[in-house]
Structures are given as C-alpha cells and as structure tokens.
Amino acid sequence: MLAEMASEPGPDTVAAAPPAAAAASTRALSCPACGGAIEVRAAGYTVTIVCRYCSSVIDVANPEARLITKYEEAVQELEIPLGARGTLRGVEWEVIGYLRRSEHGSYGWEEYLLFNPYYGYRWVITNGRGWSFGEMLTRAPDWGVGGPALDGQSYNPFFSNGQAQVDYVLGEFYWRVKVGEEVATDDYVRPGWMLSREANESEISWTLSALLDPAEMEGAFGIIAPRDAWPPLPHQPSPYARPLKAAAKIGAIAALLLIVLAFAFGGSTLLYDNNLPVTFDGQTRTQTLGPITVTRPWQMVAIRADAGNIDNAWVDLDYTLVDRATQETYESYGLAEHYSGSDSDGPWEEGSRDTTAKVAMVPAGTYDLVVEYSGNLWTSSSYSYGGGGYGGDVRISVSQGLVFPSNVIIALVLLLLPLLFLFLRHIRFEKARQGESDVGATGLAGAFSGSDDDDDSGTDFSDMFSTADD
Amino acid sequence: MERGTFLYGLWALVVAGMFTGATYYGYSPLADGGRATLGGAMYGPTHK
Numbered sequence: 001m002l003a004e005m006a007s008e009p010g011p012d013t014v015a016a017a018p019p020a021a022a023a024a025s026t027r028a029l030s031c032p033a034c035g036g037a038i039e040v041r042a043a044g045y046t047v048t049i050v051c052r053y054c055s056s057v058i059d060v061a062n063p064e065a066r067l068i069t070k071y072e073e074a075v076q077e078l079e080i081p082l083g084a085r086g087t088l089r090g091v092e093w094e095v096i097g098y099l100r101r102s103e104h105g106s107y108g109w110e111e112y113l114l115f116n117p118y119y120g121y122r123w124v125i126t127n128g129r130g131w132s133f134g135e136m137l138t139r140a141p142d143w144g145v146g147g148p149a150l151d152g153q154s155y156n157p158f159f160s161n162g163q164a165q166v167d168y169v170l171g172e173f174y175w176r177v178k179v180g181e182e183v184a185t186d187d188y189v190r191p192g193w194m195l196s197r198e199a200n201e202s203e204i205s206w207t208l209s210a211l212l213d214p215a216e217m218e219g220a221f222g223i224i225a226p227r228d229a230w231p232p233l234p235h236q237p238s239p240y241a242r243p244l245k246a247a248a249k250i251g252a253i254a255a256l257l258l259i260v261l262a263f264a265f266g267g268s269t270l271l272y273d274n275n276l277p278v279t280f281d282g283q284t285r286t287q288t289l290g291p292i293t294v295t296r297p298w299q300m301v302a303i304r305a306d307a308g309n310i311d312n313a314w315v316d317l318d319y320t321l322v323d324r325a326t327q328e329t330y331e332s333y334g335l336a337e338h339y340s341g342s343d344s345d346g347p348w349e350e351g352s353r354d355t356t357a358k359v360a361m362v363p364a365g366t367y368d369l370v371v372e373y374s375g376n377l378w379t380s381s382s383y384s385y386g387g388g389g390y391g392g393d394v395r396i397s398v399s400q401g402l403v404f405p406s407n408v409i410i411a412l413v414l415l416l417l418p419l420l421f422l423f424l425r426h427i428r429f430e431k432a433r434q435g436e437s438d439v440g441a442t443g444l445a446g447a448f449s450g451s452d453d454d455d456d457s458g459t460d461f462s463d464m465f466s467t468a469d470d
Numbered sequence: 471m472e473r474g475t476f477l478y479g480l481w482a483l484v485v486a487g488m489f490t491g492a493t494y495y496g497y498s499p500l501a502d503g504g505r506a507t508l509g510g511a512m513y514g515p516t517h518k
Contacts, residue, residue, distance in 0.1 A: 246475040254482035258489055265493055300496035319503065332503025360501035404498035411489040418478050 031056060040172060041083075041096050042115045049172035052082065060172070079223060080112055080124070082171045086220030088133055088212070091119050095221075097171030101164050113173060121174060124217070125209060129229035130236065131217045132194060134209035141195060141206060147188050148195055150208065155188035155195045158234045160438045162186065164198065191237035211235050232433040240426035247422060251415045258415075262408045268302060268401035272369070275393035280313055280375040290368035291324065292398050299400045301362045303369065306354040306395040307336035312379065314338075315394055318372040319357060323365045330367075332357035336394065339378060358404060369398060 027043035030036070036053035040046050046060050080086075084095045097113030109127040111134075116122075123134035141148035147155045162185035169177050183198040194209045211233065214225035229236075272292045279285075294301065307315050314337035321330040334357045340349035375391050434440070492498060 243472055243474040243478070246472070247478040250475070250479050250482050254486055257486060261490065261493065296496075298495040298497075300498070300501070320506075329506040330504060331506045334502075357502040358498070359503040360497050361495050361504055402493050402496055404492070404496075404501065406500040407489060407492050407498050410499070411485050414485045414488075415482060418481060422474075 029058065029060070031058065041094060042117070042172065042174070045174050046096075046172040047174055047176050050170045052170075055170070057169070057178070059176075078112075078170070079110075079126075080221045084221055086222075088114075088122075088124070088216060088220045091116055093119075093122060093220075095171075097173045097177075098169070099166055099177070100168035102167050103162055104165060105167070108167065113171065123207070123209070124212070124221075126225075127233075129226055130214070130233045131212040131223070131225050132209035132233075132235070133212050133216075134196075134207045137206040137208055139206075140204070148197075150195060153190055153193070155190050155193070157186070157439045158189045158194075158434075158437045159185065159187040162438075187234065189235040191241070192235060194235040209235070211237075230432065231435060232429060234433065234436065236433060238426050238429045238433070240422050240429060244419070244422040244426055247419055251419050254415055255412055258408060258411050262403050262405075265402045268399040270397060270399045271301075273395060273397040275395050276371060276373060278307070278310075278315055278373065278375040278391045278394050279389065280377045280391045282374055282376050284316075284372055284374040287371050287373070288368050289371060289396060289398075290366075292321070292367045292369055294362055294364055294367070294400050296400065296402075297364055299362055299364075299402060300404060301330070301359045302356055302399050302401060303332065303334065303359065304354060304356040304397045304399070305334050305336050306397070307338070308353065308392045308394070310336065310338050310353055310375075310391055312339050312341070313375060313377050313391060314351070315373055315375050315391075317355070317357075317394070319359075320370040320372075321359060321362065321367045322370060323363075323367055325365055330359045330362055332359050360404075362400075369396070371396065 027040040029038045029040060029049070031038055031051040031054060033051060033056040034054040036051055038049060038051055038058070040049055040060055043060075048057055049060050050057050078098055080095050082095050082098065085092055086095075087093070093114035093116050095112050096115045099111040099113070100108060101111060102108040107127070109125060112124045114122040114124060121136070123132075123136075125132045125134055137150075141150040141155075143149070144154045147157050149155065163182055164185045165182045166177060166179050169179060183200050185199075186197045188195040188197075192211050194211075196207045196209065198205050198207070212225070214227050217223040217225045232238075271294065272289065274289050276287055292301075301321065303319050305315070305317050314335060317334040317336065319332045319334065323329070334355040336353055336355050337351040338349070338353045339351050340347070342348070373394070
C-alpha cells in the first residue's frame with residue numbers, strides 16, 4: 001500500500017510523510033464538468049479531488065480548479081461512504097478518499113484515506129478478509145537479520161517484488177493520484193502488523209499497518225468485518241499461539257507435579273518371598289503362600305517371579321490373592337521364559353526369566369497367595385511337556401506399592417493431548433497464512449511443510465484437526 | 471485469562487486429581503490383575 005508524495009525526493013530517500021498540521025479548513029468548489037458543488041475537506045493539503053457527481057478528477061491546486069480527466073466509470077457504491085466519520089484508536093477520522101488497487105488486476109484491495117486536521121492522514125485497508133489501519137512513516141526502518149526492524153521489532157518478508165497499480169480512485173488526496181500509476185511493493189509482517197515499502201523511480205515510502213479487530217471497524221464505521229477469515233491475513237496472529245504458550249506452562253507445571261508425586265509415592269515394601277520348586281513336566285501344581293498382610297486402605301500388590309537360570313523353557317504362573325477374612329479373590333498371571341539357540345544369523349536369545357504382575361486396588365487385610373504353575377521345556381523342533389526333571393526354584397516375591405508407572409505415562413499423555421491439538425491447529429493456521437507468501441513457509445510452518453506444497457495438498461497431521469468452518 | 475487457557479488449567483487439575491486418586495487407591499487401567507469378577511476362581515479357606 002502507499003502513495004507517493006507530490007514532491008520528488010531522490011530515489012533512495014524516504015518520502016516525506018503526509019501533512020499532519022493542526023490547521024485545515026474546508027473549501028467549496030464547483031465542478032467544472034458538471035457544476036456540482038464539491039467540498040474540499042482538507043483544504044490546503046488536498047491536491048486532487050474527484051467529483052462525487054460525475055467522477056471527474058479536478059486539480060485543486062489550480063486556483064481555477066482545472067479539470068484533469070474524467071472517468072467513464074460510474075461512481076461505485078463504497079463500503080464506507082466518503083465523508084463518513086468514525087473513531088479509530090481514540091481519534092475521530094473522516095473518510096476523504098478511496099483507492100482500489102491490485103497487482104495488475106489480480107489480488108485486489110481497497111484503501112480508504114482518512115483525515116483528521118490534528119493528526120493528518122491515515123489509511124484503512126481491506127482485501128475483503130479483514131481491515132488494517134495504516135500510517136505512513138516519517139523514517140525508514142532499520143535493516144535487521146532477514147528483514148526490516150522498527151522500534152525494536154523485526155519484520156519477516158512476506159510479499160516481495162510486487163507491482164501495485166491504481167485501478168480506481170474517488171475522493172480527495174494529498175498527491176496527484178491517477179489510475180494506472182504503479183509502484184514496486186514489498187511487504188514485511190509480524191503478528192498483528194504489516195510494514196509496506198512502496199517505491200517508484202523518484203521516492204520510497206514506508207507504511208506501518210495495524211490489523212484491526214472486526215469490532216473496531218464495526219464500532220467506527222458500522223462495517224461488519226469478516227471474522228475468522230480463511231486463509232488468514234498475512235499479518236494475522238495465530239489465535240492458537242497465545243493459548244498454546246499459556247497451556248504449555250500449565251502443562252509443564254502439572255507434569256512436574258505428577259513426576260514429583262510419582263517419586264514421592266513410588267516406593268514399594270517387600271511383604272513376602274519364598275521359593276517354588278519347578279519341574280519341567282507340563283503338570284500344573286498348586287502352592288499356597290502366605291500369610292501376606294497389607295496395611296494401607298488400598299494398594300497395588302506386585303508379585304514378582306524369578307525363574308533363575310531356566311533356558312529353552314517357560315513357567316506359567318496363575319496367581320490368586322485370597323482374603324482370609326472375606327475370601328474375596330484378586331487374580332493375575334505371569335510368564336517366566338527364556339529361549340536361546342543358534343541359526344544362520346548366529347546365536348540368539350529372547351524372553352525374560354523374571355516377570356512381575358501388578359494387582360490393582362487390593363484392600364487392607366491378610367491374604368494367601370495361591371500359585372498354580374507349570375514348567376515346560378521347548379526344543380527347536382517341537383514343544384515338550386514331559387521328560388524334564390527338576391528345573392530349579394522360582395522365587396516368588398510379593399510387595400505393596402502405590403504408583404503404577406503406567407499411570408504416570410497415561411497422565412502425561414492426557415496432559416499432552418490438548419497441547420498437541422493446539423500445536424497442530426497452530427501449525428495448520430501458520431501454514432495457511434504463509435501459503436500466500438512469496439518467500440514460502442518459515443519457522444514451525446516451514447518445518448512441518450513438505451516440499452513446495454500448499455495447504456490443500458497431501459496429508460499431514462495438522463490437517464487432521466481441520467474443521468468445516470475453516 | 472483466556473477461556474481456553476482456563477479450560478486447560480481445569481483439565482490439568484482433573485488429570486492431576488485422577489492421578490492422585492488412582493495413586494491413593496492403587497488403581498491403574500493397565501494393571502495386570504485385580505479383583506476377580508463373577509465366574510472367577512472360587513477358593514475355600516486357604517489357611518488353617
């Protein structure tokens with residue numbers, strides 16, 4: 001966006017900002033084409049004005065208000081009528097000019113020139129998906145890493161090497177505007193702000209635009225501005241960024257609390273241990289171990305079986321904790337196994353000789369542990385249920401504890417899921433926002449993008465969370 | 471505080487509460503065993 005000044009500074013100089021004097025007055029003219037009465041609202045600053053009745057462009061600087069040119073196109077109905085007044089960011093502005101611009105007929109946008117005799121000129125700009133409030137800068141930004149910087153804020157390149165032309169003009173302006181005039185444009189963004197550079201052969205100008213909340217435009221000019229436009233505007237902040245940061249802090253605190261709790265209550269107390277003699281004959285035997293007394297109101301009871309040095313064999317173990325007082329039973333099972341051998345790839349081994357079964361929600365009481373177990377041999381050619389002899393002892397250890405490690409993992413996953421949802425929505429938003437950029441996706445959106453894809457191509461995790469309203 | 475942040479804070483409290491409750495009761499949905507349901511093994515007195 002932006003407009004050249006009527007003055008002609010050197011090509012590397014920043015154009016002087018439009019006047020912001022405190023003394024402007026109105027002036028009445030008659031249109032030399034149609035005779036209609038024209039009010040010049042910013043008399044003394046306005047250079048050209050377009051007749052509201054016949055669309056003729058008139059040179060106000062000429063005392064005789066010479067007719068410059070006349071458009072055949074009828075005056076179109078503007079979204080904000082010229083002469084309308086509205087308060088934006090605490091200042092009352094009057095709409096005095098209208099420009100419709102485009103990139104050689106494509107990607108059109110509209111600019112309304114606002115005027116306040118004490119604050120000078122501003123712009124409200126829209127491409128149909130949102131509104132921005134622009135002010136021409138009186139200084140050039142610094143050049144930071146990869147883009148310009150202004151007041152300590154850096155801006156990222158977004159549109160580059162554009163050519164903006166004026167397609168239509170209405171109202172009054174502080175420079176000699178005409179249809180067809182072109183400037184080279186570059187735009188840089190940061191969340192909520194766009195920094196635009198416009199240059200022609202004689203000058204360079206910079207404009208800083210702030211994204212307006214739809215409620216601001218509605219309050220100022222009664223415009224029902226679009227909400228949740230898709231794809232987002234180049235300088236539209238991700239609505240997920242701030243909640244994501246806040247939620248990440250909360251999630252980190254909660255995760256830390258969980259881990260502290262897990263360590264604080266993660267210990268276990270050995271209640272009982274004994275040996276079971278195992279014979280590898282496939283026969284099921286039953287042994288009752290105990291008594292085992294658990295004292296807390298509720299607890300987890302862990303039953304560990306260590307089968308010593310068994311090899312190419314397994315021991316099936318079925319456990320039943322029986323409450324001596326109530327005969328209520330708590331069941332679990334275990335499998336201690338170990339296999340080894342050698343094949344074309346060399347020696348191998350697998351299985352675990354010790355196994356732990358964790359029984360949940362065991363109330364306080366005195367229990368017997370009934371173990372039904374059988375030992376079995378395995379050969380590379382077939383199972384063998386008999387013929388084996390004594391295979392050594394399986395050591396049974398019973399302990400009580402509180403914390404299941406799986407609970408810690410489940411809790412962390414539950415904490416992480418909303419964060420993951422927000423993160424993927426954020427990435428999706430950023431990919432859509434940067435999809436229109438001339439420099440491609442950067443940052444997280446770039447990291448999660450495939451090669452030269454756009455938001456509609458392919459499948460990625462962020463698309464899993466798209467909604468129809470987007 | 472934004473509504474989403476508040477809701478997530480509430481969610482974190484619920485998760486922490488569930489974890490604390492599960493710890494108190496020695497419960498886990500992924501436990502290897504628990505109280506036998508109907509039809510489970512029945513034992514008579516297992517002690518003298």
